[in-house]
Structures are given as structure tokens and as C-alpha cells.
Amino acid sequence: MVEAEIPADHPRHDSLVTRHRVEAGVEKGITSRQGLIAQGRGEAFDYLLGERTIPSADAAARAAAAHLLLADHPVVSVNGNAAALVPAELVALADAVGADLEVNLFNRTEERMRAIAEHLRDHGATGVKGLAADARIPNLAHERAKVDADGIADADVVLVPLEDGDRAAALSDLGKVEIVIDLNPMSRSARVADVPVVDNILRAIPNITTHARELADADRPTLERIVGEFDPEATLAAAERAIRDG
């Protein structure tokens, strides 16, 4: 069965699509071993969450959209799993909010960097950043610290899908507004985020895009109100309750 043949109303639709894209990611040299293990961790948390977008995650997606629209220079950071799972969806989000896409890998090799940039371009991206690597995030090991001077180094709002607790903490220390997508509400990435979106990336990215399109004509005070009313701690507590209570 190819992905296009999976019926949209199949009860395991997201899970089957995910499996297909992860396999393709491995074939293309995009998905790493650690990426496969991280994928499994995500599956378990999503299973406990009921494989749905809970109300608090939807509110977080709306706050994320407002932050991205308010930003002077929003950047969407892309790692191997994000590129494998939602390449077209990341491009659509970047278009909707005028953000740059920048590739950043936990296990950085030039080969994987190029494969991921090409994969994003195959899905419509123009001007993928991350390959220049002419700036550094302070207080992080060398390879993981590499960013583009005109990308994440210059951004005021950064969306970081999926995990790397150290990097999430280092970006937060730089005073950037950080939006994190992570299915584990107890993770360090989720805890340091200004906006933690506890949801499957397959649902979260299109949902942020939908909110951004709805808010495209909203005035600045409206966006600032949405951002100001968002409570990251209450959001994490609601997500943890949903996971624990089933």
C-alpha cells in the first residue's frame, strides 16, 4: 500500500502514514537511528494521549501561530524526523507565516544536511538555511551549536519541532521566543518552551498553519492578546493529566 492509498478515515491513518514516511526517511538517509528511537518514544506518548489533538494543544497551536505572525524574523528549525514526517506541511507553514526553514541536526553530517535540504526542496521549499553554519549557539557542544547567522542566530521567534533538551534550553537562554512540539510534556524541551505544543507533529504543524491562516488579517493587539493569555505551565499540566488519565 502506498501512502496515497491509505483512506483518510482509516482508524490508524496517522500511524500508517507515519510508518510510511519514516521508512522513506531511512531510505533517503534523512532519518537516523536516534530518530527511529525518538519516533518510538513519540508513538508511545501519542498512544497514551489517545492519538488526538487535546484542547490545550489546540490553544498552544493558536498561540504559536500568533507568535510566528508577530515575529520580525520567525525561523522553523527542521531535524531529520520533522523533515521525514512533514516536509510539505513545514513548507506550507513557513509560507503562511513568512518564516525561514533551517535544518539543524543532533547528529550533523554534511550528507544528511544535504539530503534533508533536498527533501524539503522536493516538497516546495525555497532557500533552505542551515548549510552555511556561520554562527554558533553559546553553551552547546560544537556540532549541535551550528546555526546560520541570517537564520536562527538572527531570529526572534523559533519553532523547534521534536526533541533536543540541551539545544532547546540554550535557545531559550538566548531570549528568543521558543515554540516546541514534543509529545512528552515532562521533557526538558517542553518545559523550557514559551509555547509547548504537546501533540503529534503530523497534526500539530498543519494545525498551526490553519490557525495562522485564520489569524492572517488579525490586528497586532488581537495577536498580542492571544500570546499574552497563553499559559505554558497550565498547558503542560493539562497534557500530563491527559496522558496519565487516559
Added chain:
Amino acid sequence: MVEAEIPADHPRHDSLVTRHRVEAGVEKGITSRQGLIAQGRGEAFDYLLGERTIPSADAAARAAAAHLLLADHPVVSVNGNAAALVPAELVALADAVGADLEVNLFNRTEERMRAIAEHLRDHGATGVKGLAADARIPNLAHERAKVDADGIADADVVLVPLEDGDRAAALSDLGKVEIVIDLNPMSRSARVADVPVVDNILRAIPNITTHARELADADRPTLERIVGEFDPEATLAAAERAIRDG
């Protein structure tokens, strides 16, 4: 850092050892892609369980040991993740209870079968089964149904570490006593087991061996009492509570 250098009292000891062995498993062609994803799912459940053996899992390990000692022909089924994670521990358990080790893979290839059998022999196993594949489990797809006529097909008690819900159900339908090690108490494997051990395989296998050595001189009525008093449903409920309540 090589595995021997990880201090036994390191707070993340099990997690670091696991990471090392999974990596080595990939290098040796033992661990599959699906195995890496399954490893991640296990990590998430173990995290929620507090990365410890809960009392109900210890009671299950004791009942598992009693079943294995009472058996006429106990067999320990070994898949890629089990072989990568606890090769020496599986050999020690098989020795302690007089069980056969039989390799059975969800994604069976002759190459992986041989790599896993060799890995077990490197860790002291003699007479690894699974390569003859001269019998079938009814009601299962061809490759996953393959077993040895003088191994699992002939066994009265089978220990199945880690997941494959369909295979666990088919073995249970054959009327064999089935011991399952699975960190997800809601999984089908755990639910069809006579003895579900909801614990990390890294802790569960040595723990079953310890109980088996303690019970080595116990008489039959004592072993039968331990087996008779074990309640799989209460065990699963306790594990689910531990995961949900944190």
C-alpha cells in the same frame, strides 16, 4: 565511554547500557528499524513507570520462574531486540531453568537469523534453535509462523520477550503457557499472556533468573501454589496504575 565504564550506580545506568547495546545490535545486523522504533516505545513506558521494577512485576517474575521450573519443555523465544539487549542474561536464564533458546523474528531473514544465533553463541549459548523452521504456528502469516518442531512447537511453556501481538495471541491459542515481557500493559501481547511481566527486559530477565535460582530446590506443590496465586489481570491493572499515576 564503553559499556564496562558506566558506573553501576550511575542514575541513568540502564538507559546508557541500553543505548550502547542497541547501537552494537545495529552494527551487527541484529536490530531492525522496527526494533529501534519498538525500543523507543519501551523507553517512553519505562520512563513513565519510573525506570524501576514495580512490586507487581516482581511477583510476575516469580510466577514466571515457577512456570519455567514446572515445565516439561520450556522455551525462551528470542527476537532481535532481546538478543541485542540481554544476550548473556538470556543464556543465564535458559541455564537456570533448563530451557531452549529459539530465535524468532517478526522480519525474518536468514542473515539476521544467523547473526542473532551467532551473537547468542558468543555469549555462551549452546544449541540455539529457530534455524530449522520445520513447524508452523497456525493462523499466522508465513514468515512469522515459522518455529522449530523440537522447539516452540513442542514447548509447554514459552517466554516471549517484547512485542508481536499477533504471534502472542496465536501462541496463546495453542494452549501453551505464555510468559510475556512487555512495558505496555495495554498491549495485546500483555493481555493474552498467562504471565505478563511489565518491566524493562534489562531488569526482567535477570530478575526471573534470580527467582528461578531461589526456587531451584522448591517442591512441586510450592511452585504450583506460586503459579496458582498469580493474577494476570490484577498485575496489568497495577502496572497501568503505576504508569498513569507516575
